[in-house]
Amino acid sequence: MPELPEVETVVRTLRPAVVGRRIVSAEFRGLRVLIGSPIKTARALAGKKILAVERYGKFIAIKLDRGYLVVHLGMTGRLLIDGELSKWTHAIFTLDRGSLVYEDPRQFGRIEYGETLPQRVAALGPEPLEVTLEDFSKRLKRRSPVKAVLLNQAVVRGVGNIYADEALFRAGVNPKRVAASLRADRVERVFHAMQEVLTEAIDRRGSSVSNYVDSEGRQGSFQTLHRVYQRTGEPCVNCGAPIKRIVLAQRGTHYCPQCQK
């Protein structure tokens, strides 16, 4: 479910509810989502105070007075303030006021406590809304299709399948184009399109496809503004040609064969 705009919306709704709160206790169900020992993690979290909620790409880092509680929502994860318990509840954090509940039917998400940020977070590329054009251009010099490069979290962090397709459509760049072969003006168009689509999606509180909701249980609305993602066969908003779907980097990839040569 969650790419950068969705995770940003979760973080923004989470902050006012949990910053300053103290974790009274933590309970974990099942072995899939939690990285590490449930007993040790629960013991480490009990009594910790929440100082901040940060986002690193698609990762949520809850900064405690010692260490971090790091959450990745995978495809179907939800972090809910005072959420109801269900068969897919994998973690319950009881706070000194209210609670935080993690649920995830597909269980591709992960929760981890550490004294420092884990390596897979530290190894991420820069934020796409903070990276400079110069740095972005260097990072794009890879001999893979530009879509695969945008999905690579070591290049920039937070772009996923929806926003990669939407950014390339807006830039008028074919997703199969080898990134390193793009002229500088094309790279600049991709850069601006990526920033534009992410910013607009954040303004719309993300895309609710599948089961995405923020931490208050609210849906986003950017899915109504998707121009190519999941619009296979529908007319292109620019030229009317049918939107095409191919598989690239093992992901469904949607583009206009007319506008994205």
Place this chain on the structure above:
DNA sequence: ACTAATGTTGTAGG
């Protein structure tokens, strides 16, 4: 019955 779905990680191979 089959396919595809917002993601990451690990393996094998070029």
Place this chain on the structure above:
DNA sequence: GCCTACAACATTAG
């Protein structure tokens, strides 16, 4: 190191 392809993870929706 860089790159591709594939599998795995587990569930639901069309």
